[in-house]
Amino acid sequence: MVESQAVVVPPAGATIFLVATVTPGHEDTVRGLLEDVAGLRRSVAYRAPEDLLTCVVGIGSAVWDRLFTGPRPRGLHPFVELTGEHHRAPSTPGDLLFHLRARRTDLCFELARLLTERLRGAVTVVDEVHAFRYFDERDLLGFVDGSENPQGRPAHESVFIGEEDPDFRGGSYVTVQKYLHDLPAWQALPDDEQAKVIGRTKAANVELPDGAKPADSHVALTTITGEDGGERKIVRENMPFGTVGEGEFGTYFIGYARTPDVTEQMLRNMFLGEGRATHDRILDFSTAITGCLFHVPTADFLDDLPAAPGSLEPGGPGGDRS
Template structure:
């Protein structure tokens, strides 16, 4: 069973990125095995508010937690430096993506997680996100319009037979972007729309004939040589602190392979051709960047390798037999 990546847009979210201290691997592994139960216990108080938690594991922690080889495409986030803008790589061992219709449920679950991990982890980043009007970011545009739905969404995020040991899992990239709202709001609405590639009020994508090649929509459209458009599932949230004049978007993208998101980021920061970078970066600065693997819920609960058995056809298969925790 996959973790609950695919959900209706949340009203509130907490994003926790943690570093696991050396010697604390067993504590972290035990918490991951219990995270589904903790989520059910907190969410049981208000099931209609749909509390969920998705856990991602970073490349540097994987070999410390598990004896099995890492997922095939798991690696540290790769930083990018373009002619004008950069995407930094920042460390992260664990990602907790908590979502609900109410922030208090996310808060309560995060509190239990941190209580279990007290003294064993360092908090590298904590962001509380919120729904901003009708799914808009703080730039005023609807965010996540092009998310696939139904079977297409499942296919977009789910690892398959290309990595059978981790089939059913996903990859997730997170980046925190800070916006220069003063500079953005100084632009006329028509120019803002050219930066994004969509109309601001009714969220209609510009036609290819008028959409700028360096618009945000154009930069984030990935098409394979055979004409297939590659998709990811975004669960971005707005965040901010008016008193500190901090305004941002927490980008979180799930995919069956990190290659799709990495190609998007190359187009955004380097440009295709080079120099044709995503113009939104003139107003939004990436300050973090991390890549994680999202195992199945079963793996988190019982991560040891399954017992190998002979399949009915005589080939060596993987049996769903007894598994013991490492």
Template sequence: MTSPVSDSTPLDPQDIDTPLTGAAIFLVVTVDPVQAALSTVIDALDGLEDLVKTVAFRDQAATLSCILGISRPAWDRMSPNHRPRDLRLFKELRGDVHHAPSTPGDLLFHIRCARQDMCFELEKMILETLGDAVNVVDEVVGFRYFDARDLLGFVDGTANPTGVDLPQATLVTADEDADFAGGSYVVVQKYLHDLARWERVSNHQQEAIIGRTKLANIELPDDYAPRKSHKTLNTVTDASGEELDILRDNMPFGRAGQGEFGTYFIGYSRRLWVTEKMLQNMFIGDPPGEYDLILDFSTPVTGVTFFAPSRPALARLVETANARLGKAAD
């Protein structure tokens, strides 16, 4: 994809613009602190695209992709003096009522495909390549639920940018951070829902909380209810009043037999502060104290921030890390 956000050569980002798929796996791992583990990880990252091609070749119409995200601690181990400008740890949020935790995570593998078996095959190959160099700290298998609804019954991702607006919202520009242009900041949170409690709430109340009608997915006016809705709290504007978007590729997940029902939130943004502002509005409130009422039914149990570098930036990172480890280039 060539981004219109820069007049320079194509940025060659990862496949952030891949159409939303019917299946996904969200894999978060930490890297063992020993140097040998880091060496294994660097080799795996260098060969990640070849693994994707190996699996994708079995059914090219299924549009298999894998986006790699790297956290601040992992980036600093590989290239401590040269990192994306705004890359930092997930900001823990403690409101009067609800808490957004910051949890461990060095690498994110966001695997997407029309077929769950191909997601599984790629994840298996990635983990075999990484071996005992990493520890899995979170693994979520997501699925598309009917017409892109979450398990609360509402359509999710309606406000996602499309067309030329998508790279404008998600890809860092050369003017902002020249060495990391074409990359994207990624925030993930795993939410667990209290569906029994949610289902005791009337449809009218649910719609007031979300800010959209449940059946037709029509946006409700901001003054529909006395308290700001989830939709309104997640609307962020710049100094000129222009709305700033992020790309959400949230997926439902669950194990009905275990009573587990959830949504995996994943947001890609050109500006990390936009996603952070949305979460601050939700947990602290806007005004403070008037938090997002969806949090009375949905509890985050993870929170990690990553940067998904462009392909050229990833290649440079691998080269830098190998040099630090004293490894000769292939």
């Protein structure tokens, strides 16, 4: 049985997102760290097991072939930049993602410190976000975020790769974007107008009926239906962040999915429009400043990495690893 990384977990009280690029010539250092991530997490989590420290590692397209021989995950490619009539989703550098979650900030901080200490000189941290739970799972716009996430078996079916890519069964894909909010402009809207932008009521977190939900609302444009008529889901683990002295307020979007196709369709709808909507109205108040796509390998993959390029070692998904 394949052991996946801890992608589907209860909501966290604290999160740190680290995105890094790998310095050429230091791939062996990165491989050594990837094999030790699980042990480092256990070392920190042992101090407070009840606070549920987890670490998910994602690996980007540009660095994959520098780290491993053998096949690539079928859906792994660079984040697709989108330029619409009104808004843009940029593609930004990112070879590694570390998604750290716990009930307490200190556990995330200590693990982040250990990871970056091991990688010093081998990577450049290009984005670091310390995020937090805000009241009852709300974002800084005041709306509950992630309430439509699938639960239980449907969540696993939405997130984890199956037999469509057997070499990477049990892995996942994760898309991340950092959004900054124009809070003064947002707060100038009455609550009923904010609800129309989101497609849900603010206080009760109830989705607006179809007749009252605008075509350009966030909910309308991010509801994706498959060929069978069923809704295609992702698992969002979004978290708010901010720096009050600098007036920076944002949401770190992070969406896990079995295939990046679903998230990419959501983003196309948001930035390029769909039907009567030219774009998602939330983008009039929230600006995307980063965009990366990563493959999330299984825990088994990280424990026993495929051979490095140029190495004679056996291994790799589907290879002789006996």
